[in-house]
Amino acid sequence: MSATLIDGKDFAATIREKVAGHVRHLHEEHGITPGLAVVLVGEDPASQVYVRNKGAQTKEVGMASFEHRLPAETSEAELLALIDRLNGAPAVHGILVQLPLPDHIDAAKVINAIDPAKDVDGFHISNVGLLATGQKAMVPCTPLGCLMMLRDRLGDLSGLDAVVVGRSNIVGKPMAHLLLGENCTVTVAHSRTRDLAQVCRRADILVAAVGRPQMIPGDWIKPGATVIDVGINRIPAPERGEGKTRLVGDVDFDSAAEVAGAITPVPGGVGPMTIACLLANTVTACCRAHGLAEPEGLTA
Ligand SMILES: NC(=O)C1=CN([C@@H]2O[C@H](COP(=O)(O)OP(=O)(O)OC[C@H]3O[C@@H](n4cnc5c(N)ncnc54)[C@H](OP(=O)(O)O)[C@@H]3O)[C@@H](O)[C@H]2O)C=CC1
């Protein structure tokens, strides 16, 4: 491989150290402990692992972690009542409701019930609108983590051609807004895009957020491009033994790494940065709630 590996795991550890420093400062100087509440409805095993990781890392940086695990049959009204309590709880500065929610619950209604100031996922319509209009917002964790890695690698992004593959509300769209904010020329591609290969070949920055294992091969990549692979896909790995699986991204890593200038791996790329940014957003929300100076280098 000729591309530089962008080590998200390492980068995330640096972010967590910065967060831990701010948490100490808030505690020592102001007697405040930032708190993050994570709500999980149902028993999806992948979500459970993810929620457990978040809880552990929240405590590691010195913040308070409040986990609410509700049964899959929880009604929308019960969930809304919990959100209401968390909105009013002074010890809670950030609220995250793990997605997807069960079908009988209207996810948009639940997300928009969260106090926008505590919406550390940045999914509330107020935060979406603020981001889209270039105002100060809570920025979704995954795109924020991607932006931090891009800035670290490339410095000024002005004028670069950025292609985002995927237009979801949680990754593709906010990513496109952030890149526009950095003065990139942004193309958002999706399942109806014509000649995706040719569109991708224009990209100085290629962000893949599709959810299709190894869909983007090396020959879709412009030589020297920076490739950010958001996809997390579990595929069978018989070479590791019967019934075993492994994680791969949306980019075919081996062929892409021959062409790209820099690339994020899966696992160990965007995933760890997402959780680090969640912790960063919680500290930011806590500072804003108390009218204190915001941490530097942890926001968009
Ligand atoms: N690393 C991390 O922290 C995170 C990783 N993820 C991962 O990122 C991936 C994307 O997640 P998410 O945005 O939630 O996914 P969604 O399923 O919500 O969106 C997928 C997007 O990809 C587009 N798409 C699907 N098939 C194709 C295709 N053949 N060609 C071009 N575009 C296509 C869809 O287009 P259309 O709109 O036309 O249907 C859609 O816009 C998943 O693998 C997910 O697991 C997600 C969140 C966080």
Ligand SMILES: Nc1nc(=O)c2c([nH]1)NC[C@@H]1CN(c3ccc(C(=O)N[C@@H](CCC(=O)O)C(=O)O)cc3)C=[N+]21
């Ligand atoms: N309200 C909400 N906010 C989210 O941010 C959110 C969500 N719901 N639902 C699910 C997706 C997915 N997501 C991941 C975050 C980290 C890793 C992660 O840390 N991945 C590790 C590997 C973990 C493993 O080994 O399974 C890595 O890529 O190295 C993965 C996936 C956040 N999401």
